Amino acid sequence: MRDATAxxxxxxxxxxxxxxxxxxxxxPARVVTNDxxxxxxxxxxxxxxxxxxxxxRHVAAADEATADLxxxxxxxxxxxAGLGIEDVGSVLVATTTPDHLIPGTAPLVAERLGTxxxxxxxxxxxxxxxxxxxxxxxxxxxxxxxxxxxxxxxLTRVVDHGDRATAVLFGDGAAAVVxxxxxxxxxxxxxxGADGAQAPMxxxxxxxxxxxxxxxxxQNGDHLLTMRGGDVYRHAVARMAAASTEVLARSxxxxxxxxxxxxxxxxxxxxxxxxxxxxxxxERCHVTVERHANTSAASIPLALADARDAGRLHPGxxxxxxxxxxxxxxxxxxxxxxxxxxxxx
Ligand code: UT7
Numbered sequence: 001m002r003d004a005t006a007x008x009x010x011x012x013x014x015x016x017x018x019x020x021x022x023x024x025x026x027x028p029a030r031v032v033t034n035d036x037x038x039x040x041x042x043x044x045x046x047x048x049x050x051x052x053x054x055x056x057r058h059v060a061a062a063d064e065a066t067a068d069l070x071x072x073x074x075x076x077x078x079x080x081a082g083l084g085i086e087d088v089g090s091v092l093v094a095t096t097t098p099d100h101l102i103p104g105t106a107p108l109v110a111e112r113l114g115t116x117x118x119x120x121x122x123x124x125x126x127x128x129x130x131x132x133x134x135x136x137x138x139x140x141x142x143x144x145x146x147x148x149x150x151x152x153x154x155l156t157r158v159v160d161h162g163d164r165a166t167a168v169l170f171g172d173g174a175a176a177v178v179x180x181x182x183x184x185x186x187x188x189x190x191x192x193g194a195d196g197a198q199a200p201m202x203x204x205x206x207x208x209x210x211x212x213x214x215x216x217x218x219q220n221g222d223h224l225l226t227m228r229g230g231d232v233y234r235h236a237v238a239r240m241a242a243a244s245t246e247v248l249a250r251s252x253x254x255x256x257x258x259x260x261x262x263x264x265x266x267x268x269x270x271x272x273x274x275x276x277x278x279x280x281x282x283e284r285c286h287v288t289v290e291r292h293a294n295t296s297a298a299s300i301p302l303a304l305a306d307a308r309d310a311g312r313l314h315p316g317x318x319x320x321x322x323x324x325x326x327x328x329x330x331x332x333x334x335x336x337x338x339x340x341x342x343x344x345x
Pocket of ligand 1: 042043044047048051052126164165166168202227229230231232233236266267294296324325326
């Protein structure tokens, strides 16, 4: 329940008066099915579907990198918002698979779009989009918007393609939103968290300043993604459920009033466990992991775009997002989907 004494248009505790006015997605053309993977790995469509819900993934072409996917998604989001690149105040790219370690990917995306405004990366791994919503929302609310926030990844470039435990889980893709300050809109509240003590649970050990790239390290595969899957699974369920419950409580929203739940699309079993713990009705969940696999920071905006295209996002809908990823990081947020058709202010 909102505070009846709050000023009219107040978005509520911990929330920003910011609207998502544009949403766009871009998936690489090439699709790799579970059966395709089973031709070269000791795995099966049955194992992958039953343990993860994944049926296929999109994979970037050899000449496509994260910035290329990001720029396409950004163009689509801008068109959806009815804005030109000259209207944009800041560009944020949430990614854990940047084109290069130096420089960031956001300046490369901004260059492709034709702007020299502030452009910076945000690496919260699979939680990057939810983190980016709070960072980008705050930028938009303090005059640095409209903000173009892109979640973009090419995880298939950093997995060990010979390791069936990780190679089957990930896909590539990008999706973007435009964040605009707007009285009466609601973005939040947020509950973000991190636990660096658990970093080795899901990481690429080498290639940074701690363990620079060496010939021996490359030989050993230290630059590739490694994961303790079972531990990640347990933490993901606990953290996403707790963060979701906290944002609902903080905003005084009854779980029955959540119109759409979009969780990080890593594993259908994780999403089902979070759904059950939080008490969300099954028909209020949007799940794309079957078609997209785990696209890390891109997974939630890709699923949002998919829900919109399926007619599942109506103006005024209460949307709950929850994410979890390497770091460890996690987060949840509530938002009201495009509350009205007002002109951008
Ligand atoms: O975005 C966040 C990043 N990651 C995640 O969210 C992933 C979280 N974790 C998970 O989704 C699950 O833990 C996995 C899908 C990774 C694994 O599922 P699981 O039910 O926890 O399986 P498991 O790791 O306990 O492995 C069970 C068996 C093992 O064989 P043994 O030791 O029982 O003989 C694995 O070697 O399944 C085997 N296995 C496979 N078999 C066929 C592991 N990967 C495969 C595979 N195909 N692709």
